[in-house]
Amino acid sequence: MVADLSKVSKTTLSGYMNGNEWKLGHADRIANACGVSLQWLLFGDSSDGIKSNQDQSIEKPKISNSVSIPQYTGNASAGNGSYVANVDSYAVINIGRDVLPPIVLSRLASLVAVTVRGDSMIPSLYDCDTIFVDTKDCEIITGSVYVLRRDTDLLVKRLSWSVTGDLIVSSDNPLYKPEQISAAKARQLFEDGGFPIAIVGRVIWRMGIMGAR
Structure with missing residues (x-):
């Protein structure tokens, strides 16, 4: 599903999941396909957040300095x-x-x-x-x-x-x-x-x- 939406091969996706260095162009397409920000995908910075709707009652994490x-x-x-x-x-x-x-x-x-x-x-x-x-x-x-x-x-x-x-x-x-x-x-x-x-x-x-x- 992600491979089809992002136009990134399954082999390449598997490599990223196993710790291979990201290519910026691939990361941007994968982030868009998954509905998350590039910042969140690469660094796990949730201050940018996931683009999809979330439960507003969940306490937001503290913003890093x-x-x-x-x-x-x-x-x-x-x-x-x-x-x-x-x-x-x-x-x-x-x-x-x-x-x-x-x-x-x-x-x-x-x-x-x-x-x-x-x-x-x-x-x-x-x-x-x-x-x-x-x-x-x-x-x-x-x-x-x-x-x-x-x-x-x-x-x-x-x-x-x-x-x-x-x-x-x-x-x-x-x-x-x-x-x-x-x-x-x-x-x-x-x-x-x-x-x-x-x-x-x-x-x-x-x-x-x-x-x-």
Whole structure:
């Protein structure tokens, strides 16, 4: 049943149940198939809860002072070069709730973290910043920053629509020239499910080193 709904093979499911390392793409599909949050599936954090209806009379568990967020083991390139990343492989970042803004806490179930490498997004993002990406927020809002997947590479760029419907892929550092994708190609990108480029999600928050300004 779960294998059919999630499109993940029974052999792979069995491996996860026996302790194999999760692949983030599989985990997201399994969580949706089972009606639970990604956070709950990977870390057992019941503060996000199971999505299905529950008896409201049951006492809710105490909320932990910290949260665990999946973090890509590769980097998101902010420059001309790309940092090869296995986009299905993740580690875990643990962070206290008290340092996280409400927008992050409200989206824990769909967040992934990734480290920025490069200077093309200065002054918005700096090398070694950790950014938090909402993987459920993939619809382009003009002027917002997104993490993109190109084959096995991760990129971080600002996306905007032109008046003619072209997609502008730009950096905040003026040393890097913007790229323009025609309206037809941009439409094809989404209609083909993002191949060979797909939007991982929108960047909603950054965490950097003190003094990196």
